[in-house]
Amino acid sequence: MNKNGYSLTKKSAKNGYDWWWHSFIATHAVTGELKPFFIEYYVINPELWKGEIIFGQKEENKINHRRPCYAMLKVGTWGDDKVQLHNFYNITDFHASKKMLDCRIGTNKLTETHLSGSVVVSEKERDLYPERMSDAGSIQWDLTIEKKVKFDVGFGSSKLMNLLVAFEMYWHVEGMKCELQGEIVFNNEKYLVHPETSYGYQDKNWGSDYTNPWIWLNCNNFVSKISNTKIDASLDLGGGCPKVFGISLNRRILTAFYYQGEFMEFNFSKFWKASRQQFDTHEDETYFYWDVISENSKHKIEVHFKCDKSNMLLVNYESPSGEKKHTKLWNGGHAEGSVRIFKKENGNFRLIDELEGSLGGCEYGEY
Structure with a gap:
């Protein structure tokens, strides 16, 4: 099993979703403004396909308990002009390989090294079809991607656990730290994506439902407060309250941190690492x-990040059951904060660096 390939089985594809998420920073071709974007290739309940797209949030489908079935391109940006844009496709227009990352939705393409496509939603479509949960606007992209750091969460996302449909939501991070290059056009404004300032990220989720609470934080843009220099570092954490064979575990997260060539992992499922974590997510x-x-x-790391709610989206997903359980799923691209890094020496933790991060991706939702 290639964990970054298509992960649904014949069984789970009747009650499941699979998606590939990308987030990165682009530079306005004229003003030089740095702006974060996201691009996601998504499919839900493909084995339920009977010749028509089913939107779970359409009133008649809610009444008749018809579950969603479609492929989707989900793209957008954050900030003053934040949007999330959705285009939908027949399952017959969706193809993805289990052996490698090779996905096609209509003419939109995705591999480990390249992603291209476009999404256009008119104001009329936005207003006529609320079940599509989309804003209005347009985004086109043609990008290459080079993945520098990987975070494999371990046995929990293995082929066996996937075949057993053990978890409600799986996570794999093929591109914890990525460099992207190319061009993106948002509402007819051109942005250039440069490797050194793209601060890119790529992961995938799949499963039968979404975790609750839903927690995620990533940052690839760091400066040392001690040396006042740019640092080769990457932070990624995610989780909430995982379910295994339908049984809820206590609230917990998985965390990875890459610093100057050294990879640190804090993962409860890898017991030999003796990981301990305390976490809190809150708002004002x-x-x-x-x-x-x-x-x-x-090692020990202390992470303190925040994101301005005015720049964030309330991102929309419906579950394979057709329910929209997460009605306040906050998602942002302007997270900022600090990471203090300690290394154990002679039984004590010694501070080795303190970093300031910005332009990070983040998510929190609970129902």
């Missing part, structure tokens, strides 16, 4: 906050 009128302390036998 202005910000969402992610506060995490992660420790294993060799």
Whole structure:
């Protein structure tokens, strides 16, 4: 099993979703403004296909308990002009390989090294079809991608666990830190994507439902507060309350941190690493906050990030059951904060660096 390939089985494809998420920073071709974007290739309940797209949020489908079935391109941006745009396709227009990342939705294409496509939603379509849960606008992209750092969460996303449909939601991070290059056009404004300032990220999720709460934070743009220099580093954490064979575990997260060539992992499923984590996500009128302390036998990191709610989206997904359980799933691309890094020496943790991060991706939702 290639974990970044198509992951649904014949069974789970009747009650499941699979998606490939990309987020990155682009530079306005004229003004030089740095702007974050996201692009997602998505499919839900493909084995239920009977010749027509089914939208679970359409009133008649809610009444008749018809579950969603379609392929989708989900793209957007954050900030003052934030949007999430959805175009939908027949399952017959969807193809994805289990052996490698090779996905096609209509004429939109995705591999490990390249992604291209376009999404256009008119104001009329937005207003006539609320079940599509989309804003109005347009985005076109043609990008190459080089993945520098990988985070494999381990046995929990293995072929066996996938065949057993053990987890409600699976996670794999093929591109915890990526460099993208190319061009993206948002509402007829051209942006250039440069490898050194793309701060890119690519992961995938699949399963039968979405975790609750839903927690995610990534950042690839760091400067050392100690040396005042740019640092080759990457932070990624995600989780909430995983379900295994229908049984809810306690609230927990998985965290990975890459620093100057060294990879640190804090993963409860890899017991030999002796990981311990404390985390809290909360909000006030202005910000969402992610506060995490992660420790294993060799390292400790202290993470304190926030994101301005005015720049964030309430991102829309419906479950394979047809329900829209997450009605306040906050998603952002302007997370900022600090990471303090410690290394254990002679039984004690010694501070080795303190970083400031910005332009990070983030998510939090609970129902």
